Amino acid sequence: MxxxxxxxxxxxxxxxxxxxxxxxxxxxxxxxxxxxxxxxxxxxxxxxxxxxxxxxxxxxxxxxxxxxxxxxxxxxxxxxxxxxxxxxxxxxxxxxxxxxxxxLVRPELPGAGLLFDVDTLRGARRLADHLRGREGFTAVVVGAGFTGLEVATELAGRGRVVLVERADVVGPDLGPTPRPSIEDALDRLGIEVRLRTSLHAVEPGAAVLSDGTRVAADAVIWTAGxxxxxxxxxxxxxxxxxxxxxxxxxxxxxxxxxxxxxxxxxxxxxxxxxxxxxxxxxxxxxxxxxxxxxxxxxxxxxxxxxxxxxPYVTCLDLGAAGGLYTKGWDRQVALSGERGKEVKQWIMRRIQPPVDDAEQLLALAGMVRLPIPF
Ligand SMILES: Cc1cc2nc3c(=O)[nH]c(=O)nc-3n(C[C@H](O)[C@H](O)[C@H](O)COP(=O)(O)OP(=O)(O)OC[C@H]3O[C@@H](n4cnc5c(N)ncnc54)[C@H](O)[C@@H]3O)c2cc1C
The missing domain is CATH 3.50.50.60 (FAD/NAD(P)-binding domain)
Structure with missing residues (x-):
């Protein structure tokens, strides 16, 4: 056969x-x-x-x-x-x-083994276990791309977050159109953004940045690449x-x-x-x-x-600042705040395939083009 x-x-x-x-x-x-x-x-x-x-x-x-x-x-x-x-x-x-x-492409730098990530279930579980129940932690998130922004804004509701980005803007690959909304969200959530900065080393309890600063941190999370x-x-x-x-x-x-x-x-x-x-x-x-x-x-x-x-869309979770839903390759902002968050939650439900339901699974398998009704 x-x-x-x-x-x-x-x-x-x-x-x-x-x-x-x-x-x-x-x-x-x-x-x-x-x-x-x-x-x-x-x-x-x-x-x-x-x-x-x-x-x-x-x-x-x-x-x-x-x-x-x-x-x-x-x-x-x-x-x-x-x-x-x-x-x-x-x-x-x-x-x-x-x-x-x-x-995830992991960096070669001193203390790299101490880095956390959210790339796999194992990695995400390790971070979640590490931070669960900790009061007022500090997290350094490295990379202000799609994943870094979602991690940083999620953690901002629970502790102090320092977001480190090598480029001179946040979301460098997301383009200029959604940037003001993202900057506004980071500002509202009190996230400390360090641009033109990279991670130099990780030590137990600290991140050493390329500008020489040492940030005391409970977790240093790598999200880039x-x-x-x-x-x-x-x-x-x-x-x-x-x-x-x-x-x-x-x-x-x-x-x-x-x-x-x-x-x-x-x-x-x-x-x-x-x-x-x-x-x-x-x-x-x-x-x-x-x-x-x-x-x-x-x-x-x-x-x-x-x-x-x-058609190409993106949807970014911005934690307590809501969500951002963009359309097209130039990422025109279609919805933000609570409405953007609702779309994100809708998408996160829809990416989950139906369990123990052959008929529905096979029907969905036949639909390559599943438009988003927003
Ligand atoms: C934190 C985070 C947030 C993201 N957010 C979004 C988002 O909002 N929207 C979006 O569209 N995308 C998002 N992505 C990207 C998205 O998750 C990936 O593009 C998507 O999972 C790719 O699907 P895949 O099936 O190609 O690979 P994966 O989901 O990576 O699955 C690969 C599978 O292959 C298995 N595998 C690996 N090696 C072997 C091997 N040697 N032998 C057998 N099996 C193997 C793995 O165990 C796994 O089951 C995000 C990713 C991350 C990490």
Whole structure:
């Protein structure tokens, strides 16, 4: 029987599995998803105070749609032999979907081992446990990009926050349009912003900054920089500066075997004529659906579908200052404050796939373009 192997159980991997199962529709096709943990981790919620609430049991997603879960890390991909080595087994595949996501790029500096992060459930849990019940703590958050801003504004309600940014503005990659709203929120929450400054070293109980200041801190949280998972290096294809594999509009990797698809943070798909996708759950989900559909369609002799994502938006949680919802690649502010927060909460509910409900999961898997009604 033909076999699809999917690596990774993030948004891309889970939705690839559901889309492949939907296309299978009773035909002979085995689908195996390889991932080390028993849950889908909703990474966009890892900045919250209780990150354990942001997980979904994989059994409730995969069992109802008859997708096998092999609980292991994939260690090696042999593209020529069409095999994956995982947890001591060798899995043969007819089509592979690589969806192993991204990693925070950790800095090499003195005391780096003392840094906290919110990149993984393990990391977020360690930070949450460390700060839980502490009165009036000080946290130094390094990086004022999307993640750094959400971490800083969330913590500001609970302690003193120093936000350190190497650039001369906050949210350097978010562009100038939403910046006044962000600056206003940081101001209102009393967050101390240090621009043109980086982290020099971490010591027990302190952060040493590039300007020589030593800030006494209960936690120093690193948020800057993401890179595609290193398994991408085992696929002989072009990669971009984030380590992402070049894929066509069907999410097929541009490599000789033609049997490898990639989706989510490991894949650099074109969003439109001027942009590549962002490493975001907003793009990982439709990419996963497209890759899963096309991997199955390829084996069953059906038509492929094109990657057709909904218009680009962003939504930033700004803690007690509300939220910021922007539209378009120039990030025009559409909603802010309480309304912005409502949209953020709506999105965070919607990214959670339905559990123990094959019908709804498969129906959603068939909808690549899910617009946001705001
Ligand atoms: C704090 C934070 C906030 C964010 N906020 C937003 C937001 O507001 N909006 C937004 O759109 N995006 C946001 N993102 C980005 C978003 O979370 C990612 O882009 C998204 O999770 C990517 O999905 P993915 O499926 O490609 O990878 P991931 O979610 O990273 O999942 C990868 C999966 O692969 C598995 N895996 C890894 N290596 C292997 C291996 N060797 N073998 C087998 N399995 C493996 C992992 O265990 C995991 O199951 C945020 C990210 C963070 C960290």
């Amino acid at each position: 033909p076999h699809i192997v999917i690596l990774g159980a993030g948004f891309a991997g889970v939705w690839a599995a559901a889309a492949a199962a939907r296309v299978r529709d009773g035909a002979d096709l085995d689908i195996t998803l390889v991932a080390p943990d028993d849950e889908l981790v909703l990474r966009p919620r890892m900045y919250e105070a209780e990150p354990d609430r942001a997980t979904v049991p994989l059994a409730g997603l995969l069992k109802p749609i008859d997708v096998r879960h092999r609980r292991a890390w994939a260690e090696r991909i042999d593209v020529e032999r069409r095999e994956v080595h995982a947890g001591g087994d060798v899995l043969g595949y007819d089509r592979l979907v690589l969806a192993t996501g991204s990693r 993401m890179r595609a998972d290193a398994l991408t290096e085992q696929v002989p294809a072009r990669r971009d500066r984030l380590g992402r594999l070049a894929v066509d509009r069907w999410m097929r990797v541009e490599e000789p075997s033609g049997a490898v698809f990639a989706a989510g943070d490991v894949a650099a798909a074109r969003f439109d004529d001027s942009h590549d996708v962002m490493q975001s759950c907003q793009h990982a989900t439709p990419m996963g659906k497209t890759a899963g559909h096309n991997a199955a369609a390829d084996l069953l002799g059906l038509e492929p579908i094109d990657f057709a994502p909904a």
